[in-house]
Amino acid sequence: MSARDDILGKLRSKLGHINAPKGDNPALKHIQEHQKNLIPKRGDLDKAQRIELFCKEATRVNATINLLTSFDEVPDQVSAYLREHQLPAKIKIAPHPVLKGLDWQQKTSLMVDEGRGAGDDGVSVSMAYGGVAETGTLVMSSGPETPTSLNFLPLDHIVVVEADDIAGNYEAVWERIRVASGPGKLPRTVNWITGPSRTADIEQTLLLGAHGPQRLHILIVDQPGA
């Protein structure tokens, strides 16, 4: 007997499902309904308050944040960030239409490369799928325009997120992803990112930048009238 049949057979017999009527499958019913459970009230806010809570929570976990009113400000902001941290004027951007469409050359003297992350990337700029105010969490979704490796290989990670995409809770973002991917499907990788990489494995001392980025900088773009 295959291991699969063996394990499932044992479970069916122990759970009394051997003679259960066909079509009686509480699991499939539960999955199809995918009901929401208890959702903390703290994310139940209007847009302005949501952004405020997102900033407060993300800052608590060592992310830094700037609020912008237009995507056009992104190149200047990135440039300023590099100067502030005395980093080489070189970035790797996600090949996302919004980021690719920015006028990097006119506005800055940065060397801008695009594509997936590489081992020697210092600073990456990527585009978030959304955010969650409840815990100051960024939601990144993998795809040809948003490679996952950019979120992890560089020491500095700059993430652009649209204010309208910041939801109150995780469930609201799952709803959006379900609509985009189709029921029962997900992109290869969805990352929730809450602050920069950290470890406390040596004498319980908190250190940032364990394997992922040491700094996480978030640019929230809130376009008036958008």
Added chain:
Amino acid sequence: MQPTSPQFKQNARDAIADDPLQAALAKLAVGFPMRRLEAAARLPEFEGLRDQARDIKTHVLENLDHYLEAYEQKVTESGGHVHWCRDAAEARNTILDICRKANAKTVTKSKSMISEEIAVNAFLEENGIEPVETDLGEYIIQLRKEPPSHIIAPAIHLSKEQVAETFRNAHLDLAADRSLVEPRALLEEARAKLREKFLGADVGLTGANMLIAETGTNVLVTNEGNADLTNNLPRVHVVIASIEKIVPTLEDASTILRVLARSATGQDISVYTTFCTGPKRPEDLDGPEEYHVVLLDNGRSDMIGSEFHEMLRCIRCGACLNHCPIYKSVGGHAYGWVYSGPMGAVLIPNLIGMEEAQHLPNASTLCGKCESVCPMRIPLPKMLRKWRERQFKAEIGSPSARWALKSWAWLAKRPALYRMAMNAGVAFLGQIGGRGRFRSLPFAGGWTSKRDLTAPSGDTFISQYHKGVRGDQSGALKRKKVHG
């Protein structure tokens, strides 16, 4: 690994005499519980979420066969492969096969308790494949050839000096006179070393905090980001997970995530929560080309419907360790296998046998703190008692302890005689002990050789209660009058 659980008593003695370990445990005993309390206080819904998290897993376990089939179908639909394995040997061989087909020389690994359980590292090494642990704590203990001493903080038993010494012995290509005094220097050395491994690995082996049936997804929770470099960079991603890791939906996973980190480290959520589904899509720029899930039973199906069924709700947060007076005294290694603390004391006998692990269910004061902090509300003390009952029935344990238990049981079944004996004993000890303590007592050397026994007050609880009842009754009458 060969369990040292049978030597628990000696292990515990050694642990109590281990100064760096005691310093680490003292720090842990304050930090983790305090941070958990703060996180819980920030979330008014925390207790309600614990109830729901428990109910989700209870529902899954009742329908585990259905959920496993639904999960498997979704993994297959997304282009992945599920490999069912009955035991550790099957799982090890399956992983080796996948590695061989991928011509793998190096396998990066992110922390997985199941991979410790099946001892896959030693097996891969024997077969010429280099496994590299990438969680900082796991990397340190891999270099030292030690098992983890805590579920979420595997190197918690070591001082930074011990880590520095480990790195000096392992990283022989680096300057011998480099400074490794600061934890930051240690981290940077490990980061650089492991970065090479991440980029060069052929296979990435991860565990799974959960498997989501709705989408065929595995969930990975880390703070370091090592699980992400492990699953994203190599050509092949292998997930090793036991069958009870299933949750139904994305909503259910989110509910459990809300209690996991708060219970574990006191964070609202871990830095990285990652949802992997299948291999990379054709148009993706990165991600693995192959995705395999090694789905392991290893004793779980035997626990279904048994007295230890509820243990299968465990999400491995470590809260029961952090709050356990025994764990906080002896640390994780004393338990002698990959798990430890109250959850280990219940789980280990299920996995390696009651005889081997006989001391573990007895290494508990049954104070109940573990159950009170368990996010999944697992009745750990009840299950520890179940093991003790089974041991007694199977005639495991020292003859003198069994004789004492039998005598006590005989006496306890005869209430009048019991009270008489107790009254006499307590009165006698009260008289000779006064208000003090006994430094030694005949027949109680097991207790008094390590600690004093407080002298009883001279009066049993029952007799004190009888004296107090009249007062209580009059109190009740008075209250009635006021309200009436």
